[in-house]
Amino acid sequence: MKFFFRVLLLFTLIIGFQYNSYAAEKVEYLKTDWSFKGLFGKFDRGALQRGYQVYTEVCSSCHSMKYLSYRNLAEKGGPEFSEEQAKAIAASFEVKDGPNEDGEMFNRPGKLSDKFVMPYENIKAAQAANGGAYPPDMSVLVKARGGGVDYIYSLLQGYEDPPAGITLDDGVYYNKYMYGNKIKMANQLSDGLVTYGDGTNATVQQMSKDVTTFLMWAAEPHLESRHKMGFKAITYLIILTILVYFSMKKIWSRIETEV
Numbered sequence: 001m002k003f004f005f006r007v008l009l010l011f012t013l014i015i016g017f018q019y020n021s022y023a024a025e026k027v028e029y030l031k032t033d034w035s036f037k038g039l040f041g042k043f044d045r046g047a048l049q050r051g052y053q054v055y056t057e058v059c060s061s062c063h064s065m066k067y068l069s070y071r072n073l074a075e076k077g078g079p080e081f082s083e084e085q086a087k088a089i090a091a092s093f094e095v096k097d098g099p100n101e102d103g104e105m106f107n108r109p110g111k112l113s114d115k116f117v118m119p120y121e122n123i124k125a126a127q128a129a130n131g132g133a134y135p136p137d138m139s140v141l142v143k144a145r146g147g148g149v150d151y152i153y154s155l156l157q158g159y160e161d162p163p164a165g166i167t168l169d170d171g172v173y174y175n176k177y178m179y180g181n182k183i184k185m186a187n188q189l190s191d192g193l194v195t196y197g198d199g200t201n202a203t204v205q206q207m208s209k210d211v212t213t214f215l216m217w218a219a220e221p222h223l224e225s226r227h228k229m230g231f232k233a234i235t236y237l238i239i240l241t242i243l244v245y246f247s248m249k250k251i252w253s254r255i256e257t258e259v
């Protein structure tokens with residue numbers, strides 16, 4: 001038995017060390033305080049609204065968000081634009097509809113029920129316009145990348161001149177956080193690129209944080225209600241545990257113990 005435990009301990013140590021050195025090789029992502037992390041985490045409405053602005057004004061010319069509808073922008077737990085604001089946002093886009101009685105497609109202003117308009121007709125067109133690289137759909141991108149929000153937040157700020165000895169092809173850029181360091185998306189952000197309606201200073205860091213918060217909500221629109229449920233469930237379990245403990249005491253108190 002003793003032998004068995006020694007072998008087990010040895011294995012644990014070996015695996016532990018290997019995991020440790022594996023973790024040490026990875027780049028450290030930039031850290032920031034996300035308001036939505038933790039048991040009580042909530043989205044910061046301001047950040048979501050600003051993040052939507054960055055998405056629309058900057059990212060949406062290449063990246064689609066095909067699972068989002070304009071009505072989602074007014075829903076609870078999201079950016080919570082008012083219904084009027086969301087309607088105005090939708091109406092500012094042209095949506096292809098039809099066919100009409102003449103069998104022709106036509107453009108009309110967007111409605112709340114429309115999905116976010118796509119920048120390209122299809123994946124091939126998107127690739128053709130971006131040197132062969134497809135700008136991935138952003139609806140659930142946060143979930144599709146290891147590192148999640150910290151990765152995207154860092155990637156947006158990770159552009160650097162390539163180290164000496166590395167030459168890049170046309171249309172390829174050096175990014176500290178991209179897998180393999182080569183990315184076919186140019187740096188998109190620069191200080192003051194957007195003008196925030198609420199007066200927040202649009203630094204690269206601020207825009208990265210805001211747009212990443214927006215992408216997190218898009219991938220997990222029910223995060224807030226999930227956190228609320230989790231909290232309720234835990235409170236319930238704690239109360240239940242206390243009740244069970246006292247009823248157990250009461251029941252067993254009738255039995256004489258000798259110890």
Ligand code: HEC
Nearest residue numbers: 058059061062130133134135136152182183184185188211
């Ligand atoms: C001019 C077009 C263009 C714009 C604008 C653009 N992107 Fe991209 N993006 C791309 C392309 C192309 C890729 C694919 C790059 C590759 O695979 O090397 C990409 C990839 C990405 C990725 C995925 C990287 C990975 O791990 O595969 C993220 C995240 C991203 N973009 C975020 C953004 C954000 C946020 C914005 C807005 C601030 C934005 N992009 C604006 C073209 C664009």
